[in-house]
Amino acid sequence: MTIPISNLPDKDMQNVAKALIRAAKRAKELARQTGTEFVVMRDGKLVREIPQPKVIKGRNEQNG
Numbered sequence: 001m002t003i004p005i006s007n008l009p010d011k012d013m014q015n016v017a018k019a020l021i022r023a024a025k026r027a028k029e030l031a032r033q034t035g036t037e038f039v040v041m042r043d044g045k046l047v048r049e050i051p052q053p054k055v056i057k058g059r060n061e062q063n064g
Contacts, residue, residue: 006014031038032051039046 006017008014027038028051030036032053035051035053037048037050039048041047
């Protein structure tokens with residue numbers, strides 16, 4: 001994903017795109033951890049997504 005470059009004179013406003021991308025990643029990770037669906041916009045339409053839990057390879061159920 002390419003982060004757009006801002007030409008705004010305000011340094012805080014220049015970093016808004018980066019902050020929004022970080023917030024979206026964190027929201028998706030939190031949704032995955034809690035099994036909560038989230039909504040994203042794709043091709044101009046709102047789409048509900050249900051994140052799948054991560055599977056950790058190489059660990060068995062008894063040892064955790």
